[in-house]
Amino acid sequence: MTTIPTEMHLNLNGTFYKGLDKKNGYSNETKACIENTVRNLLQNDTSLSRPGMLLGKIQSGKTRTFIGVTALAFDNGYDVAIVLTKGTKALAQQTYERLKMEFEDFKQDDILQIFDIMSLPDNLTNYELEQKIILVVKKEKNNLNRLKKALFETYPSLASKKVLIIDDEADYASIGFSKTKSEIYEIKVIAGQIDDIRQNLEQCDVLQVTATPYSLYLQPDSIELRGFVFKPIKPAFTELVPVPKEYIGGDYYFRESQEENTIAYYIYEPISPEGLIVLKKQDPRRFKIEEVLTSNKVYSLRTAVMNFIVGGVIRRIQSQKAGERPKKYSFIIHTEQKKQAHEWQEEVVIEIKRQLSVIVDENPELLTDLIKESYDNLKKSLLLLECDVPEFQKVKYEVIQAIRKDHIMITKVNSEKDVNELLDDTGQLKLRVPLNIFIGGQILDRGVTIGNLIGFYYGRSPKTFQQDTVLQHSRMFGYRPIQDLAVTRFYTTEEIYDVMRKIHEFDSALRAAIENGNDNGVVFIQKDESNKIIPCSPNKILMSKVTTLKPLKRLLPIGFQIASNTHISRTVQEIDRMVDSIVKGLDPVLIDLKDAVTIIEKIYETFDPNEGERWDVKAFISSMEYLASNIPTQNIDKVWCIVRKNRDIGRIRPQSGRYEDSPDTPSGKNSELTVAREVAFENPVLILTRQKGSQEKGWKGIPFWWPVLVTPRKTPTVVFTSEVQD
Known part of the structure; x- marks a missing residue:
């Protein structure tokens, strides 16, 4: 999050902000967010290509917060607020009614006017134009043409005032991820109209409000350089809307x-x-x-x-x-x-x-x-x-x-x-x-x-x-x-x-990176055909193929089924011999990455591809390779390995009917997960549990190996994809 200089003085006792605070009873966290946002708007040169960002969660109070920002902005020199909504009548009406309700007292006192742009009268008097003005505008070409005409033809005095553009659901008019050609064309037209209006205003700041900022933060092209961390193009500043415990x-x-x-x-x-x-x-x-x-x-x-x-x-x-x-x-x-x-x-x-x-x-x-x-x-x-x-x-x-x-x-x-x-x-x-x-x-x-x-x-x-x-x-x-x-x-x-x-994990990782002041943003990597791990452009990512890596996270197959006895018994014996040759006893051992990869590939052969949930083994192996190769030289391409045998866990949890997702013992002083989290400082940890595979536990009546990968404590926030869109 952007650091706010303390010497910037804000008027916190103005008519609008004080009135709304009295009406709504803003929490200290919400006040801090509102005040930091306005302070930043005053200090930063924000534009459509370098906006301020108010980042909230879905249905978490973003509208309430940007209304507070509007009030405080009015008390600190802004005269006009243009609220851009998604191009549906429902949201435009909802936003208009909300703003009208919040600012009703000020409207009655003749110090503020609020209009839907499509209902803006063409005969406003100077008495009305001298008040603070809020315009609600759908991100739709007719609405934007009407706004342009109002600002530069019907009421040109407004174009010389200090204007705040609030772009609600900001990602809607941004090009990100996969969209159809017609959608991209429409978005470009709308974004162009907004930018044209902004550039012709004498004093204008832009604040984008969203819960899904990915197409705003994540703009860089592919950079094909092993281990390189690029910095996504980011807004001029970001404020996180506080999320109450409720x-x-x-x-x-x-x-x-x-x-x-x-x-x-x-x-x-x-x-x-x-x-x-x-x-x-x-x-x-x-x-x-x-x-x-x-x-x-x-x-x-x-x-x-x-x-x-x-x-x-x-x-x-x-x-x-x-x-x-x-x-x-x-x-x-x-x-x-x-x-x-x-x-x-x-x-x-x-x-x-x-x-x-x-x-x-x-x-x-x-x-x-x-x-x-x-x-x-x-x-x-x-x-x-x-x-x-x-x-x-x-x-x-x-x-x-x-x-x-x-x-x-x-x-x-x-x-x-x-x-x-x-x-x-x-x-x-x-x-x-x-x-x-x-x-x-x-x-x-x-x-x-x-x-x-x-x-x-x-x-x-x-x-x-x-x-x-x-x-x-x-x-x-x-x-x-x-x-x-x-x-x-x-x-x-x-x-x-x-x-x-997975999407929730990604969302949480991005928010945490911003909250912790991580200027590197989120790294995106992909596995290409030449077997290199490279950063990739996030707008190529299919979210169904995404794995989020963060400190001490577990990755493992869930919901799979093993193949029949005749198909896997020999492979299981090969895994047994390989594991026994490189890991002795219960203590963790550093093994070569190539051996860990071979073991995982062999384990994958024992899973039935036609029954149960498919395991994205490519993502598992590539994540392990990435984690083991981006560490100090002395332990590069090494993986901690912990082995446990004679486990007899079921495939389905009996009480809930859900797939079992904890083949490793999660707690206890000497449990494998506790040990893994102790040693997973720079190198990843591969936990291998040999399961009995009992028929009464939902398996096929033959032993098999169930792997768990634990990411290192020093893992940067990474979004990994094994496949990308064309």
Whole structure:
């Protein structure tokens, strides 16, 4: 983070900042962020190519913070604030309504005017033009043309004033990662229009606001030089929006969710890839819609819908008992971009609802079973919260009432027109009934706030995942009451979940690098065909092929299955002999990198390529090579190796049904992971555990080796990819 000179004097007692602070009660951390941002804007020559950066997390309070920045900027010499929003009416309206609400008192006092650029009158008086002015502008060519005309033709006096351009969702108008030719052309046009306006203003500063800054920070071309660390082109300064402890984001969904006996542990529900295929289009050969309540083909979707209904009912019962007004709840189904798929999914969910209303009277036993399955699922996390858990019969009764009284609404949203018709007065999606199910694609991603979200059924293909896009799909991030979290479930495939976890790690690594003042940014490396490890341009990275390396991280295969006895017994014996020849006893031993690579290649041969999850062995080996080759000369190309035998760990965790991910003993004075973390100072550590592979533990009844790579304590923040886009 940029160091702020203390001698810069700011007016912290001005009308606008003092008024908003009194209204909102900013925390000390938020105040520091706002004040540092304005101080930096005053001291740095910011532009579109060298902007200030306000970096937050998704739905974590970025808007609240940049509104505070706007107020303090007005008290310190700025006259006009131009807020650029993503090019959708939903976000523009949401932003406009929020700004209008925050600055309402100042508008009433005739010291500020606020307009959507498309509704800006052409007859403003000097009395109005002398006030502070906020203009909300969509990043869309007609809006930007209207802004240009207003500044330089209709009201040229504004062009001579001190202007602050706030570019919200800044990465939207930046070229980064993979985009279509039409998207790139549109982005270039919009960016060109913004820059043209900025250059013709007499005094202008630019502040970009985003939670996904990758296309802004990560601009350099490929530099093919082994071991070279390049510095990404970065904004003039960066301020991190503080994240309160109440915020629920990637840490909760992808880190805490791995910890048993926590509420977060129950939030993720794996779904099968086949379950997503059924939802692509209607195909009676694959799935008959009349079997929607009994077919295994839609088991995960049916379960998700029932969990949402039961969860929403439980929360409403709890609220009523506590004397609170019951809330309305929402659930999102987002698996495809195509409208045809949305129509089919709507048809399926409507049929689920219809058949539920039928079996209330005609097959109450089936309805009871469906409700009980969801109740038992949600009860696990509710009991951990130690809150009031309604009795099953009470929940069953209220679920039946919700079905009979039509408290469940299914809404397809696959165009901006659909969204606009569904917005409330604040620009948020309106929840019209107690239980609201929204089905759609990208239109539900960015800028659309959906309140009280307790279910998210996600299935976008990881082959098309890009860092900035995927994080914005995560509408389940934000401020969530702990009681809501106890009934919240996130549904996706193991593969997609793993990709999202990698993206979270990348996001955390970048934020940590900025927070720690790491001027080197994040290093990107790739493995090329000539077997060299080189930095690469980040806009070539496919996030599904990314591995983030940071200090003392574990890398290991998860969810794999070993091949049959006849195929691997000889290979396992070869590994046994090789390991025994280079590692004696339990103490860690430095071995040659080439030997470690050979062992890993042999281990990979023992895995079944047609069963279980695929192991990216290329990333594992290349990461090990990178870590072992970028160290002082005396131990270069060496890897610590720790060997443990006679282990008998299962493939699946019995309580959760998830894949086992801890073949190494994690704790204890002499555990291999504890020892590894002690010796992993400069060289990586390879832990090799020989497993019995028992059939009763989910394996094939033959021993095998399970490797774990532990990164060194001195590992720089690295994002590694074994494959890049063309």
